[in-house]
Amino acid sequence: MVISLSAKLAMVLSRSAASGLSPLFGIRSDIDAAAQDLDILRAFLRFADSSHGTDTLAAAWIRQVRDAAFELEDVADECCYLSGGSWVNVGAWFALSRRLRKARERLSQLSAAKEQYGIRPADGGPAPPVATTTSQILTDGTHFLNKGEVVGFADYEKQLLEWLAEDVEPQLTLVAVWGMGGVGKTTLVTRVHKEVVATKRFHCAAWVTVSKGFTTDVDDLLRKILQELHHDDAAASGYRSLVAAVRGHLRERKYLVVLDDVWEAHLWDKLRHAFPDDATGSRVVITTRSSDVAMAAAPERTMALQPLPWREAWNLFCNVAFRNLNGRTRTCPSHLEELAADMLRPCCGLPLAIVSVGNLLAHKDRTEFAWRNIRDSLVWDKSCSHLEIGEAASMLNLSIDDLPHHLKRCFLSCSTYPEDFLIKRKILIRMWVAQGFVEERPLGQCTAEDVADDYLDQLVQRSLLQAVVRNEFGRAKSCIIHDLMRELIVHKLLTVLNLWFIDINKLPDSVTNLYNLRYLGIRSSLVQQLPKELGKLQKLQTLDAKSSMVERLPSSTAKLKNLRHLILFTREAADFSVPLPGKAVQLPDGIEKLSSLQTLKYVRADNKMVRSLAELEQMRSL
Structure with missing residues (x-):
């Protein structure tokens, strides 16, 4: 910056x-x-x-x-x-x-x-050169472990491999793998997928990631499937045409399709028509966080991944944290065991969190002093309690917070990309240079692009970015950020939440955990109710609820001491195609406490509210 x-x-x-x-x-x-x-x-x-x-x-x-x-x-x-x-x-x-x-x-x-x-300036010199990674990280999706580091998946792998490779059931078979975020669903399926595809057991295969959002474009997913099958039918447009194109390409062929991270059951109901059952032994695999989605799609072939038990979690931690001990058994030194256990417990058996903290410690001195400092810096962030992974979020946060200043800026900027977006190396490097995120080096040593290139290698080595495509030298050509990591970054940094015209009746309570939020817009939406704890958004400057369905504000609104613009107006009907009259919004008591308020629009003005205006010295527009 x-x-x-x-x-x-x-x-x-x-x-x-x-x-x-x-x-x-x-x-x-x-x-x-x-x-x-x-x-x-x-x-x-x-x-x-x-x-x-x-x-x-x-x-x-x-x-x-x-x-x-x-x-x-x-x-x-x-x-x-x-x-x-x-x-x-x-x-x-x-x-x-x-x-x-x-x-x-x-x-x-x-x-x-x-x-x-007690603040002291840090050394203002240039950051030390970042070593280029030489470790080979598995190269698909969220696959952050080397083969020798994977633990706890053996039984799952064996069962999934049997379901995909067995020839006793020629009909189309659906398989669902479900579990909470970070438990290793995609890692497991990718390992088996690679093994099965390598045997050339299937005539064709496709892998499509389904991103979470307010709405999911089924047509877009069907196009992605066609692209994965190397059959991009330009003439196909619209749901029926795209379904016919996919079916036509798969007909009479033995195929394997993976739909990764499916969030809604009705999505599968629409996609299933694209997959013909010609008794060729084809398989469709779905990964999801929802047991309801899993049971709806594949009630007879459902696999529930559980967090790792303590022994396997410990083995995974040691494999990652001590991977630099060349030629030696990957065990934790006795003087570090207690500290390691203290940091492993909050990971709750989630491989993503275990690998993150293991990678962090792999870069630290193996001394009690260094590890105790890391352990003591682990503070449970209650504002993360709404996240699905709960306490394990603290460990992921720790991996982010531990980054050197120059790497942290680059990593946080990756949250601007959509979920599951494939980020090309060259584009990311140019963006970092353009935004001024790259530390300057003496003229003639190396270019800014070379420095940014090293930054990217370091983030991949730390498993914060995950390589999806590598070049012949093993370096990442394209990468993604794990959706849970992205969720944590957005939680930390989101300042603007614009939900204009959104088709939801109520904002989730988790919105109040976005403690950096400065703008909240629900104009022309169907939102009827704001969270009771709205007052927790202490940095909120603008609340725009014009033409929404909100009739009154929660009492905690009076705690928004930095609120500058409050724009309200309630529609009397949900039909936005017809201009209809509306009504002003009822304000809670304590409006006079909003000392920063400059704009106040369309509120019910009783004598008490009018008297409160005298204390709003910053008011400019009523």
Whole structure:
């Protein structure tokens, strides 16, 4: 972030509009000073990302520094916009100058307070070179283990292999593998899939990942199946035509189709018509987190994956954490056993969490001091309690938080890609360079793209990104981010949630766990009720519920101290095709506590509410 900010500020300085206004408002001197502030801020942010202490005061200081940095970034963006214009907006530049000086004053206050919180700047030098990975990670989907590291799957593999390879049942057979996220469904199916396909037992095979979303496009999934079968029928369009195209290609052939991560039973009901049963011994495999989906699709061939029991979880942990012990048995040294057990328990037997913490510790010194620091930094994040994996989320969070500053920025940016999206290496590298995420190196050593290339290898080595396609040298050409990892990142970083025109009646309570949320929009939606704990969204600045079905706000709304814009209007009917009159929304008591409120639209105005307006000094629009 700091590098990209410095580049933005340098751009402003080079433009005549900014230079011409500097005598009036001191813009140039303020920008110069801000650039220097950012260089200092860089060291403090490094400290924040490398510090895992539980000091509440220090954590509060770090959050405030980040907020100040984001404010400077906003100012830099506006500077770039104004300086590129063909005419001078004096009023805008004057307001921007005040914002810039205020942000610098805030940063100075935080800098002066750093000694009080025990904050020390980290080494501001360039990051050390990142070693290129040489380990061979399985190359499909979420397959994050080497063959020698897989434990606990033997019985599952044997059963699944029998179901797929047996010739006693020539009719089309459906198989469902289900279990909670991170338990290893995709890893298991991929290993068996590879083995079966290698024997050339099937004439053709397809693997399609079904992403979670508000709606699922069945037509798109059918097109993906055709593409996987190398039969992309350009003439096929619409559900019936696509079903006919898939059936036509599979007719009289022995095929294997895997539908990975199916969320809804009705989706399979629509897809099943595309798979003919010509008594050729064909198989369709579904992976899902839902037992209902599994039973609906394959009631006779359902496999439920359970978390690993302690002994197998321990073996998996040791295989990963001590994999660098060349030629030696992968066992945990006795002086680390207690600490290792303390960190393994919260993983709840989930292979994804076990591998994540194992990879983290594989990069640490094998000393009690180093491992105790990691163990003591593990704090159960209650805001993650709504996630399906519960306490294991703490271990995944730990793997993210432990990343060096330069790697963390790159990894977090991957959440901008859709779920299960295949990310190409070259595109990802260029994006990181363009966003200023790559640490500068002395001129002539290597290019920014070379450095970003090393970053990607390191993230793959840590199993945070998973290689899907590799080149002849074993390096990832394309990769994905595990959906649970992506969910954690979004949970941490999501600032805007725009649900305009969405067809749901109630927002899930888990929305209130998005503690960085600044904008919540449900305009023209069917939402009738907001979560009772809405007041937990302490950073929320805008709540736009215009033309929704919400008639009253929860009482906790009065706790939204940073709320700036509250836009409300209730529709009296759910038919959006016809313009109908609506009504104002009932506000809860305590509206006068919303000291930051600037905009208030379409609310019921009784005497009490009108009196409350006198205390809203920031109000600009009613």
